[in-house]
Amino acid sequence: MLLCKPLTLVHLKKYFRYSVLPIIITLIVLAFSTKNEGSKTVKLFHTVSDTASIEATEPILEKKYPIEITQKVSNKLDSLLQRINKRHDFHGSVLVAKNGKIVYNNHIGFADFRKKEPLNKTSLFQLASVSKQFTAAAIMMLYERNQIKLTDTVNSYFPDFPYEGVTIKNLLNHTAGLPKYFWVAEHKWKKEKAPTNSEMMRLFASSNVQRFFKPGRNFDYSNTGYLVLASIVEKVAGVSFSAFLEKNIFEPLEMNQSFVYNPENKNINKNHLFGYRLYKGWKHLKINNTVNDAVVGDKNVYTTSEDLFKWVLGLNNGKLISEESLNLMYTNGETIYKRKIPYGFGFRIDPKDTNIVYHHGKWNGFSTGLTQFLDENLVVIVLEHTSYSGISSLTKKVKKIVGENLNV
Incomplete structure (x- = not known):
């Protein structure tokens, strides 16, 4: 039998404080949250202010301008992303930073079209050729450790490489004249599994494919050159290219989401995105793997927009390489005829303005786009995964909006 004591005023106060009050507060918070998540746009579109309290635990990213300074920029960039999402099928992320501080960080659209899952701050994009700057930095690290020289030839590390006289510097600034490995893999590779870097290096030795020109004579943008550079990193360091970047770049810069893709690795991060193409103007089809997917160095770094910003900060602040090496990466290369070319080491240089890399x-x-x-001191990062074709134009629009609406 239960005995009930009479309720006094003290009991009622305690009951309200510990039982009723928390429920009331919870209901108020839920009501406010529901009001702010009523539209479809909110589910697809998240601004930096929404996640500021979470991101504050990440030391590199806590450097943000106050909302009162960036509100006008954010509103205009929000509108811009909403327009290109609807008109041009843009599904991706945009991050803008000024003077080392984040001005804007946003994403819009879907990560998975079948499940209708929205993109978020942890969505991992394939960087494609933006990966080349990581390869160049890895080479410069080995150079600073006196493990390689920029004047070394590929034959110093791979004696059977059939294109003699190609230096590491030729590879870095695309003056090597090497054939396209895409074509070699598609026409000479006979196995079902896509070839790795080491397999492609052996294939070059046996395929008898002619190069375009002798080293140093011309500039010809080359994915092959960066395949070879990543292979040199592996040979000199004695570890996989993936492991080298993990230890020497991703871990020191706390790029905790980033990795180098390996098609044989079944434990792919759940936030790893797939690429899509638009079919008949409305349906998104996932793009299948190709024979060229296993090669690294020219592509295959996966990361988030925030991790990529950490990369920019770390590279520019001397956390990875010296100022001298960084200047080489940001400086125009040249041919043996002293003709300037619009490429440094892993970065393109704007022909009209060398301050734009x-x-x-x-x-x-x-x-x-990075x-x-x-x-x-302005950085614009754009990452997208549905075959969007306007990266350059979007970057210019973003820069214009920031220039007109941010007073810092």
């Missing part, structure tokens, strides 16, 4: 990438539905306006 950038790289774009396209691969299997992914479209990417642009640094060095004289303005």
